[in-house]
Amino acid sequence: MGDLASLLSGFQIALxxxxxxxxxxxxxxxxxxxxxxxxxxxxxxxxxxxxxxxxAPTSAIIFLSCIYWxxxxxGAITSILFNIPGESWSVATTFDGHPMAKSGKGGEALIIAxxxxxxxxxxxxxxxxxxAPLLAGVALRFGPPEFFSIQLLTFASFxxxxxxxxxxxxxxxxxxxxxxxxxxxxVTGEFRLxxxxxxxxxxxxxxxxxxxxxxxxxxxxxxxxxxEFKYVKGARVTLREVLRTWRxxxxxxxTFLFGSFIGFWMGFKPGGATAASFMSYGLAxxxxxxxxxxxxxxxxxxxxxxxxxNAAGVAALLPMLALGIPxxxxxxxxxxxxxxxxxxxxxxxxxxxxxxxxGLIASIYSGNVIGVIIVLTCVPLFVAILRIPFAILTPLIVxxxxxxxxxxxxxxxxxxxxxxxxFLGYIFKKLNYPLAPLVLAMxxxxxxxxxxxxSLMMSQGSMLIFFERPIAGTITAxxxxxxxxxxxxxxxxxxxxxxxxx
Amino acid sequence: xxxxxxxxxVVILVVGIAMAVDSWTLGSGWGRAGPEAGFFxxxxxxxxxxxxxxxxxxxxxxxxxxxxxxxxEQLVRVAKVGCPAVGALxxxxxxxxxxxxxxxxxxxxxxxxxxxxxxxxxxxxxxxxLTFVVFEIWFTTQMPKGPLEVWLGY
Numbered sequence: 001m002g003d004l005a006s007l008l009s010g011f012q013i014a015l016x017x018x019x020x021x022x023x024x025x026x027x028x029x030x031x032x033x034x035x036x037x038x039x040x041x042x043x044x045x046x047x048x049x050x051x052x053x054x055x056a057p058t059s060a061i062i063f064l065s066c067i068y069w070x071x072x073x074x075g076a077i078t079s080i081l082f083n084i085p086g087e088s089w090s091v092a093t094t095f096d097g098h099p100m101a102k103s104g105k106g107g108e109a110l111i112i113a114x115x116x117x118x119x120x121x122x123x124x125x126x127x128x129x130x131x132a133p134l135l136a137g138v139a140l141r142f143g144p145p146e147f148f149s150i151q152l153l154t155f156a157s158f159x160x161x162x163x164x165x166x167x168x169x170x171x172x173x174x175x176x177x178x179x180x181x182x183x184x185x186x187v188t189g190e191f192r193l194x195x196x197x198x199x200x201x202x203x204x205x206x207x208x209x210x211x212x213x214x215x216x217x218x219x220x221x222x223x224x225x226x227x228e229f230k231y232v233k234g235a236r237v238t239l240r241e242v243l244r245t246w247r248x249x250x251x252x253x254x255t256f257l258f259g260s261f262i263g264f265w266m267g268f269k270p271g272g273a274t275a276a277s278f279m280s281y282g283l284a285x286x287x288x289x290x291x292x293x294x295x296x297x298x299x300x301x302x303x304x305x306x307x308x309x310n311a312a313g314v315a316a317l318l319p320m321l322a323l324g325i326p327x328x329x330x331x332x333x334x335x336x337x338x339x340x341x342x343x344x345x346x347x348x349x350x351x352x353x354x355x356x357x358x359g360l361i362a363s364i365y366s367g368n369v370i371g372v373i374i375v376l377t378c379v380p381l382f383v384a385i386l387r388i389p390f391a392i393l394t395p396l397i398v399x400x401x402x403x404x405x406x407x408x409x410x411x412x413x414x415x416x417x418x419x420x421x422x423f424l425g426y427i428f429k430k431l432n433y434p435l436a437p438l439v440l441a442m443x444x445x446x447x448x449x450x451x452x453x454x455s456l457m458m459s460q461g462s463m464l465i466f467f468e469r470p471i472a473g474t475i476t477a478x479x480x481x482x483x484x485x486x487x488x489x490x491x492x493x494x495x496x497x498x499x500x501x502x
Numbered sequence: 503x504x505x506x507x508x509x510x511x512v513v514i515l516v517v518g519i520a521m522a523v524d525s526w527t528l529g530s531g532w533g534r535a536g537p538e539a540g541f542f543x544x545x546x547x548x549x550x551x552x553x554x555x556x557x558x559x560x561x562x563x564x565x566x567x568x569x570x571x572x573x574x575e576q577l578v579r580v581a582k583v584g585c586p587a588v589g590a591l592x593x594x595x596x597x598x599x600x601x602x603x604x605x606x607x608x609x610x611x612x613x614x615x616x617x618x619x620x621x622x623x624x625x626x627x628x629x630x631x632l633t634f635v636v637f638e639i640w641f642t643t644q645m646p647k648g649p650l651e652v653w654l655g656y
Binding site for chain 1: 506507510511514517518520521524525528532537538539540541542543546547549550553554556557560571572576579580582583584586587588590591594595599603606607610611614615616617621625629633637641643644645646
């Protein structure tokens with residue numbers, strides 16, 4: 001019951017007028033960010049991260065996490081009305097959401113999507129409230145070898161379960177770690193991978209990389225496709241419509257429940273939100289009594305993916321809070337923020353900064369309620385943003401990226417790096433190199449390296465330490481199995497005598 | 503497309519080798535106080551080289567991916583966004599952020615979007631002004647400035 005008391009004290013923090021005000025601003029900004037092409041969860045949070053440097057850490061995390069929730073809501077708007085998934089995890093929402101909008105039920109589709117998001121998030125945060133302290137309690141006994149093996153597991157899941165070409169995932173992860181290693185070594189003070197340039201001694205700032213990779217990279221991909229906004233009109237959201245839709249939604253409680261469970265289960269593993277939304281969509285379709293309606297605007301087709309991706313988005317915070325390992329690119333940027341505010345992510349956070357952890361968890365409850373009210377009442381505003389012609393939006397977003405890259409350390413060199421990362425992100429996206437693990441590796445690089453170093457010091461240089469300790473050994477073994485999954489799948493194909501796909 | 507895959511993988515291979523060599527010269531073994539500075543990056547470089555080599559082999563063996571990396575039309579569209587953006591960055595060094603973004607917005611909106619002069623002027627003057635108010639006055643952050651701002655007394 002101690003957790004409920006902690007949660008109540010968290011509400012006392014989250015519901016102060018200043019923090020509520022930040023939550024409202026965060027949700028509105030986040031929804032706009034989610035609606036705009038080229039801006040999304042990771043780079044939206046990265047651009048606004050410097051704004052929070054002067055705030056108290058709890059207010060800062062409330063502000064930034066509300067941007068994250070807003071971006072999740074915003075993704076639904078573009079998917080349904082414009083058939084443009086703002087994020088990869090909104091792709092499944094377009095399958096039935098857009099046909100609904102085209103048949104004149106755009107408002108209803110939006111209400112369904114927002115409600116599903118709300119329920120998914122709510123379910124996720126309830127589970128976090130109970131599981132995060134438990135997991136953190138277990139993790140308190142972890143030493144450097146355990147943390148390193150969890151890192152291994154995280155990155156092995158990207159390679160084995162991420163869905164991208166395993167070799168490309170591996171290369172992306174290693175490049176991320178390499179970028180993190182550039183600059184002065186924290187332990188010995190030596191300069192690494194600087195190619196003799198003094199400019200590189202301070203290393204690469206992950207904020208710059210995220211803005212470039214996701215911001216400029218996305219813009220280039222979308223202009224290349226000759227993106228045009230084909231807008232479905234007639235999406236009105238009225239109170240009567242909301243109540244009528246809600247009454248109809250009660251019958252779909254099973255889809256909500258399955259979606260939330262799948263979302264949460266997939267979500268605390270890295271890269272889970274996208275997989276969760278597709279899995280939930282697929283399962284709901286298989287269980288549906290009217291499979292013929294799917295793809296033409298089935299209500300469950302909106303409920304299932306939206307519930308799952310929001311539950312997954314919240315679940316991504318569970319390992320971030322309890323273990324210091326983020327489950328998604330946006331959570332990784334939030335974790336980078338923690339480091340900047342001077343907080344050490346990991347299980348000790350619950351002991352040393354309970355006001356921060358519980359303030360954040362409580363703000364997910366309150367932010368979610370505020371969020372659903374804001375998006376339901378302000379749909380026309382957000383839609384209006386997307387009616388701005390593309391030739392105005394594109395340069396404006398580029399300018400925002402430039403300013404966002406300059407602001408953290410007032411350096412024009414950083415802006416050039418950002419542009420470089422932008423072109424890199426564009427090429428990687430075209431060739432299907434996954435970007436999320438790269439960013440995760442870049443942010444976790446120093447933590448992973450110091451865990452590795454400390455473990456090896458404990459064992460006098462023997463790698464066996466990762467196998468001999470019971471918890472670390474189990475996790476490492478699991479990581480190796482997951483890492484080898486693609487190889488096993490390949491072998492099975494070979495043995496079956498079928499040609500290898502890919 | 504295949505050529506693009508191979509070139510990218512070769513570049514990654516070169517990066518991987520460079521990482522390994524650089525860390526090797528720094529010392530990648532066991533020092534007096536545990537692993538040396540080059541230990542972690544050395545193995546990153548080695549693993550990266552291995553994955554890049556495998557990617558090269560994989561790309562060379564795959565025959566299914568056809569078509570160019572970028573069609574001419576797509577290249578033009580990407581260049582229309584990329585070139586002015588890089589141009590704007592170069593300009594910042596000379597005239598500062600505000601003038602540069604104003605020019606960039608104006609050029610892009612007129613050249614690509616063919617919008618009316620009135621709209622072009624409003625957006626390209628309004629954006630830098632808003633940026634100025636937000637950053638220099640609210641957040642008191644200094645943005646890069648050029649001769650015009652100096653002349654105006656900032």
